[in-house]
Every structure is written in C-alpha cells, then in structure tokens.
Amino acid sequence: MTAITRSLGNVSTVGKVVIPLLVLILVVGPLVTVLLATVIGPWVVGVANSNLGILRFVVAITGILLFSIPAAFIIIYMELKVIAYMNLRVGPNRVLPAGAAHSVIAGLKVLTKEDFSPTSADKTVFTWAPVMVFLTAVMTFMVIPFGPGLVGAPLNIGLLYLFAVGGMTVVGLLLAGWSSFNKYSLLGGLRSAAQVVSYEIPLTLSVVGLILLAGTLSIDSIARQQAGWVWDWFVFRQPLGALIFFIAGVAEANRTPFDLTEADSEIVAGFATEYSGMRFGFLFFAEYVNVFIMSALIVTMFFGAWNAPVDINAVLGFFHLAPFWVYLQPGELGLGLLLVIAVAPLLVTLALSAPVYLLRDSMPAWKALVVGFILFNLLVIGALGLAAYIDWDWVAGLVWFMLKAFIFVFVFVWMRGTFPRVRIDQLMGFAWKWLLPAALLNLFITAFAIVILKSAGIH
C-alpha cells in the first residue's frame, strides 16, 4: 500500500486523475459490458421492439431538434452573407474563413446575455411565448419528408396536421406581444395575428386543388406522385396554386415584403421588442426555421419533393443500359478485394502526390505526401458519398430535397434584399381581394378539369 501511495506521489496532478480513472475503466468496463450483453441489452431490445412507434417518435423528434438549430444557423449566415453581397458589402468575415461561424457565435452570445423581463410584464406568458413559437415551428417538421422514408411521422392527414400546427404560431406571437407590456410589442402581436390568420386561408385553399389532383392528404404520398421527370412535378399542373402558396407562405413566415410584425422602421421590433437573451434567440430561430419550413413545403408540394428532376431509370432504359452500379460487385473480387484495400491507399496517395511534387519546385516531399493523402481522403469521401447516393435512395432524396429547399431559402433572402415593406391595409387587401379569389378560381378550374378528364376517360 505504501508503495502504491509513494509512486502515486510522484505522478503529476493530471496523472492522479487519469490513472485511477484508467483502473476504474479496466475494472468496471468489462463488468458493464457483460451486464449489457446478458441482462440490459436484451431487455432494451425487447422494450424497443414492443414500442417501435414511440422509439421512432423519440428518434425523429431528437433528429428534428438537432437539425432545426443548424438549419437556422445556416439560413441566418446565408441571409447575412447574401444580403451583404447584394448590398455590395462584405458581410461577416471574422469567425472562420468568410465568417462561416458568425451565426453560431451570435447564437452563443445570445445565450450569455441577461434574461431580462420588464417590470409590468406577465412573467409566465412572457417566458413561455417564445417556447411556444419555437415549438410550433419545430413540430411542423414532423410531417415533412426529407427523403423516401425520412419522415418523423408519416401521417395520412399530414397536410391537415401541417396547417393546424402551423396556424398555432400566431398564438405564440400574440402572447409574446401581449405579455411584454409594450405598445410596440402589442401592435406587432396584433399585426401578426391579423396577417397570419388572413394568409392562412389562401395558403390552405391553394393546396386544395393539389389535394384533388393527388387524391390524398398524405404529404409522403404527394411526394411520391411527383417521381419521374421535371414535368411530373405538381407546379406544372398547378402553376397558379404554386404561386399563391408561395406568396401566402412568405406572409406566413413573416418575411419581407410582408414582415409587418417586426417592421423595424415602424414598430421597432414588433413582438420581440422587449425580449433579450435566449428568449429572443428562440423567437429569432423560429423565424428562420419557419423560412426553412416554408421552402420545404413549397418544394414538397409543388417542386417534386425529394425526386431528382431527371428520371435516371428512363434514361438508362432508353440507351438499353443497366444502371452501371449493377456491375460493381465488390464481393466477386475475392482475395483481390484484400489487395485493393491494403495497397490501393498507398498507391493512390503516391499517384496523387507525384504531380504536386513535380509541378512545384519549392514543395518538400513530405508536404506533397500530405497533400496527396488529403486528396486521397477527399476522393474516398466522394466515392463513398457517390456510393451512398447510388445505393440508398434516402441519401439521394435528401440531397435533392436540401438543394431545392435551399434554393427557395435563397429566394426568400433575395426578396428581403430587394423589396420594401407593404402597408397593413395593402397586406390585408391583397389577401382578401386577390389571393383568396385566385385560390378559389384555381380550385374550380382544377375540379372542372378533373371532372371533364374523368368523363372523357383520361386520368
């Protein structure tokens, strides 16, 4: 015992922590492993098997929560940078190259700020309103299919759920505006109530034509019906509906030119005037999550969801080709596979570093090798990505979905950089006098077309 104590006395402070930990891990680790394998593991698997629905829900909601914050960060950064370039500015350029982590740092800053609430505010409502705004935004994610099978809850009344939950955002905004005890906040809250409730109607009606065409309320099914070529997307069968949906969606997301709820030149910051710290952060994130949701919805409904614009099977069939990945069968290589795995990295690294070394006189050999190694890794990542894209259709779906969704996010940002704001009476007039009749017209045209085509025997 004395020997152990003495030798421990010679060890540094860090060692005094690490060595006992190591001992603990060596002793406890196997025990836990054995326990996991024999008792806990089967029990967990059993519970999971019998509660697959709940498990799926938990995984989905965790994934969505984990996804929504980075998505908001990316959109905030995109807004800063894109509008900066439109304004002939540089935009964020401090944190990481091109200021890529700017919005993340800004998010951390928001966390460190004082969580202030006005003296006369309704504290409870004031605290929970941003949570409500954010949660309703995130809840909408549950029914959006990011790819084939990549959907939190494949409801067969997905669209109904979507509009029901999406409409709840306004309650949060109204509560935030009401509880702040600030006249600007109150005006902002009331404006948002009027605006969101008014635009909810054309937003919903514009999709009814689509529902008639698709014959379903399930978003997943709507997405699947758009598979094939570009012209199979619903936007070409419902152009007016798509336009109305887009305009009403901009208004629903409270974005320029319909950002009256936070019109900074009129009512300072609207319902967010009195908010600070992470409560403000929630409101801020919710806005950008809403932008993403609206883009995602437009893509899902009208722009082919996760489907690629090209029907690759049709193309291959036209040239009488099988998909080329059919020929790739690594299992058939046998021992050669082992050879490839062992030798290929070395050979490819050397091959890639050779031109770098030869072309640049000042390049030392080790640097060239490092460059070659990095290039090789990029190659492998690219190859794996390609393989994943080819093998798993959810990867391909996710790629196309994100690409299209972020194109629409860009359009949202672009509009923010270009348009002034409309007035409240123009806003309401536009919703009730133009969008609503147009949506009804779209519905009638679609219904007539369906009836006529059906009677003519064409589907």
Place this chain on the structure above:
Amino acid sequence: MTAPVQPHYPHPSADDPRIMLDAQIGQYEQVPPYPPRTEREAEFYTLGDGEMFLNMGPQHPSTHGVLRVVLKINGEKVVDLDPVLGYLHRGVEKLCENSDYHHIISQIDPLEYVSSLFMEWAPVMAFEKLMDVQVPRRAEYIRVLTGELLRIASHALFQGWMALDLGGLTPILYSFIERDEIVEMLAAVTGQRMLFNYFRIGGVNGDLNHEFMSRLGDWMSRAAVQHEANIGLLNENEIFVRRMRDIGRVDRDTALRMGVTGPNIRAAGIPFDVRRAHPYSVYPELEFNVPVRGSNGGGDSLDRYLLRLDEVRESIRIIDQCLHEMPDGPVMARLPRLMRPRPGRAWAAVESPRGLFGTYVISDGTDQPFRFRIHDPSFVHLQLVGMLMKDNLIADTMAVMASLDPVMGGIDK
C-alpha cells in the same frame, strides 16, 4: 393661452413611485408628467375611446435624428400627433451672437449635417452683404460646384433613407456609395468629410486641388448613368410606388400658407427656387431647369421623392457647366483679419437641398453680430406633419416624414 387645465393624471403612486398599481397603469399612459399648458395640449393628452398613445422617439429607428413624435392611435390609424422638439437644441443662434464673424461659419456648420456647405453659404453671403465684399468669380464658381455636389449627396442619402423607412434594405447602401464618393472628394479639398468649414467671408478656404479634380472627373464620367441605375431598384418597384402614392398630399394653398420651400413646394406644383427667384452667386449665368411635379391637387410623397431625383439630374448639369466655365484667378478677396462691419442688417438665403435656408444678421459695429437669426426649412416642413399624418396609418407616418426630408439638427438649432 388660457389658465392651466387641471391635470387628468395624478402621480403614478404617491407613496412609492417604483410601484405601479393596476388601476394606475391606465393613467400612467398620460404623458407628459406636468399639467397641460395649453388647451391644445389638454385636448391632445386626453384619450378617447379605444385610443392610445404611442411614443415614437427620440430614439427610434426612423425619426431621422432625435425627433420625438407622440402619436395618438386608434388601432393602426393615427388620430392625432404631437411632435416634441428640443433634444438637439444647442442654442446656435446665441452661440453665433457670441462668436466673431469668422467663427460663426464653424458654429453653424452642424445644423443640417448632411448638407453643411449650405449652412455656411447663407451666413457668409449675409456677412458679405453687410461688409460690401466682392467675392472673386472663381470662388463663386467653386461654391456653386461644391454646393451642387453636396446637394447630390444629400438627395442620394434622402433616397436611401426613404427606402429604409419603407423597409427596403439595399438602396441605402447604394446611396452611401454615391455619397461617400462625393464626400471623399470634398474632403480632399476641404480636409473634412462632413462639417467642411470651407466657405469664408470673401471666398473659399482653398483652391481646388489635383486630387479633387481627378476624383470629380472620375465620378462625373459615370454619375448620370449610375444615378439612373440606382433609382431603378425603387422607381420600378410596385410596392414602393403604391406605398408613396396619394400619401401626405400637400396642396398648393397649404404649401404657400405654411411657408414650404425647396423640393417640397416644387413637388406641390409651384416653381419656387431661390436660385431662380432671388438669384445669388453665379446661378444667373448657369443653365438649369427648375423641375416641378405634382398636379393641381398638389404633390404627394411620390412627387416629392421623384422631384429630388430630377434635381440630381439638374445638379449634374450645373456641375458640368461649372467645370467648363470656371475662370482662373484668386479664390479669396483681400480682407482684414478682424472685421467690424458698419451697423446695419442683412438677410441672405440660399437654396439648400431642403429648401430656403436663410440667415438674418444685425451688426452693431463690433466684431460680433448683435443679432443672428436662422430660418431653417426643415422646421417649416416639420410643421406639416400634423396636417399630413392625421387619419393615416402608422406606417404612413414614416413615408410622409421621410419624404419631407427633415434634419433634426436644423430644426432644434
């Protein structure tokens, strides 16, 4: 002015001012915390059914400085409003009465800080009248040249702020590019970017230098094209035009009665321009139009906006002529250091980007003016807002206020 009316609002809490009881919250809205001094104040600070006060400013994103406007609103509609001035009051007139004639130029500079050369021009002209000074022709041309450059800068800024107040983010940055170029070239010749302190009694502080001329040549080669390109973003925007049209209409009679000058009166259809109506400097020798907009019914916000764009085009013409016709010679008359003009009085007015900016000076024979008074166009134009904004929406107050283009430095003096 009658006897003070009894206050409708007791102090929030007699015992502890930090605690506000629920019953007192409604009464607490009744600003200001002193008894009303006039009938108008008593009327304004009494709320009707469904009305509330909205205090806008003095720190608000779109009050162009430190203007405070108390709006009485009913929902989104502005029922009544009360501009509260004085947050930028420096007592410039009194300061000027205690400075000698040269110092006044730097005292008066920050009045309209976006077009400060015109603030120097008016007193300098008044003093020259008082002292019978003949200004060299080259100096006059330089004054016109720099003044018109600054007019363009001021109008460019106006355009940007106008868009920003309506929610457009981008035009302000385009405007600032133009303004920055002009301000930089003026800095090359005056040594300052904003408060130039360039004009002197009897001329200007220094002759045009190489850097100024090269920058000016560069800028002139693209100014007209750039101007048209910049305004395209707003003028062809349906939202912008609809926000501005038929808002804040000033008819001709009102404009004349209220003493409106500058672009605001020309937008109402009256071609009054100090440069033509009461010619000064070398403006009679220069060829330019006085743009007029608005119909018989007067001019709305859009007219006022478009008229300023027209003025930029005319200013570019004037600059072009100045560059071609500028004579050689001295830029400063020979004058004594300390000036004691004969007792007398003088008035001089210039056409600043906001309208007629005049100074009135009375000399008692010492080296300081006995009385010095400033007529600022922004102050006159701000008086219109009460008339224009009633029964409009909150958002329109921004459009109207921005289209009148007031600068608080001049209003509060």
